[in-house]
Amino acid sequence: MHTDFDRCVRAVRSKDARFDGWFFTAVLTTRIYCRPSCPVVPPKDENMTFYPSAAAAQQAGFRACKRCRPDASPGSPQWNERADLVARAMRLIADGTVDREGVPGLAARLGYSTRQIERQLLAELGAGPLALARAQRAQTARILIETSALPMADIAFAAGFSSIRTFNETVREVFALAPTDLRTRALRGQAPAPSGLLTLRLPFRAPLCPDNLFGLLAATAVPGVEEWRDGAYHRTLRLPYGHGTVALAPRPDHVECRLALSDQRDLAGAISRCRRLLDLDADPEAVDAQLRTDPSLAPLVDKAPGRRVPRTVDAEEFAVRAVLGQQVSTAAARTLTARLVAAHGEPVEAAGGGLTHLFPTAASLAALDPEALAMPAGRRAAVVHTVEALASGELSLGIGSDWAEAREQLAALPGIGPWTAELIAMRALGDPDAFLPTDLGVHRAAARVGLPATPAALVRHAAAWRPWRAYAVQYLWSADDRSPLVCL
Structure with missing residues (x-):
């Protein structure tokens, strides 16, 4: 977008916050770069130039504006x-x-x-x-x-x-x-937070529907690893240099993030994972505009716009949890996963609440005697195949993974069907077009709002929603009275 000079100028003149993170405005006379929504008086058109990233503006010799803090704007979707x-x-x-x-x-x-x-x-x-x-x-x-201090x-x-x-x-x-x-x-006279505890604001593009995001996370929280407490979602984090805990609480114009890290070098990675978990860099206006073109979805979008796709802080963890949750209720999946965590997770100390463990790594689970996994034989076999593939590198689900290749790897594993593969693509890989046409909640909601009932017909109809079918699933789940969402 930064190459469309006239469009960028219009966004800057209107101080349109929707474009924050899409491009950065650099002022040739002051050598400062800003967000499009910067509150200062916009410069003359001939004094503006535009960059696709903060790094490009910095590399060109511009410094960050002290008013709008462009370096802290939402990332590009x-x-x-x-x-x-x-x-x-x-x-x-x-x-x-x-x-x-x-x-x-x-x-x-x-x-x-x-x-x-x-x-x-x-x-x-x-x-x-x-x-x-x-x-x-x-x-x-x-x-x-x-x-911090x-x-x-x-x-x-x-x-x-x-x-x-x-x-x-x-x-x-x-x-x-x-x-x-x-x-x-x-x-400005305030005392910094104690060492080891950081409180920061995670910006997002409005609108945001917190019940969608935090409701699903609270409803599927695994005891010991996650919990909803005191108006915030808490969980443990396994990070490259150590571990940590995070508390995420929705606020009107940001998400409050309270981090406790065993090694401060993990800060940037922890923030990135939290933003990814909550899908905070999404562009909800673009998503909702596309989905509103379907008369069946438009009422759901208008009722609670800004739904995000809750993702994960650890793709390998989510893959194991998705396999455990196949063909069982949300409550049963939580119980099975909590047992796995209590038996094989790494204990951690966290101040207050019920966070007690890190989720076990795929490598540690792959090293176990399969008989030590207390679950039905079929599900045990699926878990064993999954953790072995993850531990060996045969299955790659990292944030830099190729989505199509990962789907092929998932499909090749015994015990993983299309529903599980698409759920992993949606929440672990972050594919915004992942779709669950065979999901029971999607099927019930589709019938309720007048969409095609059979999976094949729904897939054909949903072609018009692309590339936002994962977001359409969130809106459909909101129309299902028996969905795993809870009201916070």
């Missing part, structure tokens, strides 16, 4: 919606792959050469993988500076910088303030 190389690379960069493994590690995960990755990102986003990772490190540093030296290394000097230079260049000045400006 494209990286959640698309399955191509650039989108997969952006999801991996957001998860911290470049910081942990370098550009060669990113390229290896995607199956391309380093040169190909750099060329594709530069052409699409105006910045290469190192510049994109640098922009993320700057934002991670800003969060730690503004919300950590010493600056600890923040520098926790954010992924190789030296304190690089940290200081980057913060000054990106935000036009020294790290200590940034903290003073943010706190």
